[in-house]
Amino acid sequence: MDSSRQAEAVVSPRxxxxxxxxxxxxxxxxxxxxxxxxxxxSTSHGWGHLAPVICSMTVFSGSAQFALLAALGSGGGPAGAxxxxxxxxxxxxxxxxxxxxxxxxxxxxxxxxxxxxxxGSWAAAHLGGGRxxxxxxxxxxxxxxxxxxxxxxxxxxxxxxPDLLHRLGLDVLTPALFLALLFDEVRRERxxxxxxxxxxxxxxxxxxxxxxxxxxxxxxxxxxxALFRTPxxxxxxxxTDETTAADTTEAAEPADMPERALRSARSDExxxx
Numbered sequence: 001m002d003s004s005r006q007a008e009a010v011v012s013p014r015x016x017x018x019x020x021x022x023x024x025x026x027x028x029x030x031x032x033x034x035x036x037x038x039x040x041x042s043t044s045h046g047w048g049h050l051a052p053v054i055c056s057m058t059v060f061s062g063s064a065q066f067a068l069l070a071a072l073g074s075g076g077g078p079a080g081a082x083x084x085x086x087x088x089x090x091x092x093x094x095x096x097x098x099x100x101x102x103x104x105x106x107x108x109x110x111x112x113x114x115x116x117x118x119x120g121s122w123a124a125a126h127l128g129g130g131r132x133x134x135x136x137x138x139x140x141x142x143x144x145x146x147x148x149x150x151x152x153x154x155x156x157x158x159x160x161x162p163d164l165l166h167r168l169g170l171d172v173l174t175p176a177l178f179l180a181l182l183f184d185e186v187r188r189e190r191x192x193x194x195x196x197x198x199x200x201x202x203x204x205x206x207x208x209x210x211x212x213x214x215x216x217x218x219x220x221x222x223x224x225x226a227l228f229r230t231p232x233x234x235x236x237x238x239x240t241d242e243t244t245a246a247d248t249t250e251a252a253e254p255a256d257m258p259e260r261a262l263r264s265a266r267s268d269e270x271x272x273x
Contacts, residue, residue, distance in 0.1 A: 017139040020124070020136035039159075055152075098130065116137050121140035195222045200219070202221065
């Protein structure tokens with residue numbers, strides 16, 4: 001672990017939470033605008049005024065909620081719409097497994113803390129090496145959730161043109177913020193550079209033949225590169241730790257030799273009549 005990671009590890013919980021609020025503020029602004037669009041579109045689809053807000057409060061996932069809208073808007077039944085949203089949200093299973101080791105408490109508390117695992121917060125809270133800053137995770141999510149719900153409520157009440165964000169070019173804010181998080185992650189950990197580059201190449205190739213969603217799913221296969229490369233790095237780190245421990249033991253042995261010799265001499269005196 002380098003000095004920057006050590007500095008992150010000793011930051012107080014309050015400072016980490018405040019850092020999460022600052023990090024999440026940009027994501028919250030983008031989420032607010034996207035939620036306004038969701039509220040407007042859902043109202044135009046006949047959802048009424050209360051259902052979209054309740055959906056944003058409970059689901060809190062833009063991709064899943066827009067998939068729900070698309071499925072219902074195309075004439076699909078409720079079961080198919082829920083299934084499509086659930087498939088999109090299945091990404092939270094490996095994300096939750098990754099962060100589980102840094103959550104605290106019993107099952108109920110850990111499940112409650114796991115509700116903070118959303119895309120932007122999860123990426124921002126990653127410290128590297130599979131470790132996460134839980135308080136930064138909480139702070140980043142704490143500011144995004146009310147922004148998402150408030151944006152949905154505003155979209156429902158004002159009901160702007162659903163295509164307004166697209167015409168103003170504001171729909172690129174969320175992808176741009178995630179791209180910034182990706183650049184930061186790649187900059188901090190060299191092992192992530194090859195999967196990120198490979199994922200970009202796969203997505204660029206698939207987008208020619210497939211819609212954006214399936215293209216991104218296919219690009220996620222690039223993560224397997226990091227999966228196969230990580231064990232080798234961990235083995236090297238373990239060997240380094242073992243070598244350091246052995247050197248420390250050998251360095252301590254000369255200092256212990258006089259004491260061992262003294263104990264041995266005393267034992268001989270007690271045995272000799």
